Amino acid sequence: MPFSTPGVYSPYQPGYVPPRAPDSRAEDQGSLGKVQLAAILGLVGALLSVIELFATPASSFIGVTTVGSGSSVSIDLSGLYFTVVFGIVGFVFLVLELVLYRQAFRTLSPVDPRFSTPSRLVMVLLIGLLIVILAGIAIFGVIYQAVQCAGPGNPITTACLNLGSVLGLLLLLVAAGIAAFVGFIGLLIGIWRLGTRYDEGLFKVGAILLIFPLLNIVGQILILLAARAAREPAGIAVPPATFG
Secondary structure, eight states: OOOOOOOOOOOOOOSOOOOOOOOOHHHHHHHHHHHHHHHHHHHHHHHHHHHHHHHSOGGGTEEEEEETTEEEEEEOOTTHHHHHHHHHHHHHHHHHHHHHHHHHHHHHTTTOGGGHHHHHHHHHHHHHHHHHHHHHHHHHHHHHHHHHHHOTTSOOOTTTOOHHHHHHHHHHHHHHHHHHHHHHHHHHHHHHHHHHHHTOHHHHHHHHHTTSTTHHHHHHHHHHHHHHHHHTTTOOOOOOOOOO
């Protein structure tokens, strides 16, 4: 009995095709470019802070004398204006630095969810810093008005100083400071995770050094070097980082 020739079967087509991993080279290059610029701005801001610290210490324009009936506060405006200008410029550099870090983390978050939380916490840091600055200015204004009310060299009494307003501003300052501290921890975590993602230990060392005054200058340099080193392997031309 003759046997029938077996038919030709088409190759097996799986019903589920796993999605391809997204090509993140563009995101990597864009975020690293922003990190580079953020490190440069942070380095300039840190240098300005050092100059301000040693050029015009707070003791040079604020004096407090204790007398029998209270405390006498005197304010010398000669060095205060210089300090205010340096402070404003340094704050602008700091804000731009944080905006760039947040943009870098947001750029990476779609391809690496580990950067979603640092992105949100950096925004908390920005808001907290803004409230700290405004509350500090308000407190200084209240004290300055109280000094003017009492007269230079005279003790400040409750008639010239509203203790309730000062206490409220101090509580707001403390709350905003705590929020800013939490946001700063988020920034450090984001920079640390850059080191994990790109296998660059300088990111992690730089994140640790950012905690310490003066050493944060070295930390900014290490972050800048790490970002440059991490960009080199991909070799993709990327447009300049923007603030939009």
